Amino acid sequence: MIRIMRAADWGEVSAIYQEGIDTGTASFRTPDISWENWDSSHLKACRFVACKGNEIIGWSALLPVSANYDIGRVGETEVYVKHGFKGQGMGSLLLDALVKESEKKGIWMLQAGIFLQNSAVLKIYERAGFRVVGYREKIGKAKGVWQDNLLMERRNKLIA
Template identity: 85%
Template sequence: MMRAADWSEINDIYQEGIDTGTASFRTPDISWKDWDSSHLKTCRFVSLQGKEIVGWCALLPVIANYDVGGVGEIEVYVKQGYKGQGIGSALLNALIIESEKKGIWMLQAGIFLQNSASLKIYEKAGFRVVGYREKIGKAKGVWQDNLLMERRNKLIA
């Protein structure tokens, strides 16, 4: 489980993802307080190798008035040097299991088209493409297209 004390390591991994230009439209320099208040309080996990955090995942509410019974937008980030080892898949699967237990009825993710590794991980986890968003935002000054993917809660459906 993620703790406030983990923020420095989590933020470093988050920044690495932002720096790629293919993972997030968000800007750097967010505080723990702002990050914590913008994410659901449940379904927050870190992946450890020894005592080092090498990945994390969490959910954002899609619409402000949704609660944990609603829709969550997924964030999964893996530290450089640890990609391709199944960490992202393990975090995503843990998040799916916990979100289903919490009654979240749909998970969604916007994946940059260039991020083929993430697309494969999400498809393997049962997500389907439900939309294509052209030039939805800029990352590192470049307009990006992404695919909107979703997965419905199998326990509720």
């Protein structure tokens, strides 16, 4: 089941987030982020969790790319699935929820930076209509290792 994320979910959400950061192939972000910092840096709309029973097994949200109004309607995706639940379609469901809600909210483009090693994630994004628009060599370090990634985007289908 996919539902809107609540502040009370942060304990489970942050554990899944940390798990993704610890892989070294999912995020350049630093660990130990507080709810307050995360909440203030992410768009208030487009925050979801995937649940199996009472357990949160994944989450998705959008970061604003810029505060500039002209490009302020561009969101950077974050999708994380708990270890042990990957490969079961949860990532696709969470990304689909982001796409649908972002289109309703008038966000005209979504973007994602995908680590090259993350071939399963690349496929999920391609199936959701994202396309590769760039290759960024050694864009940042994750766990002390320089990483390359692909820049992907998806345009809002509701905007002409």
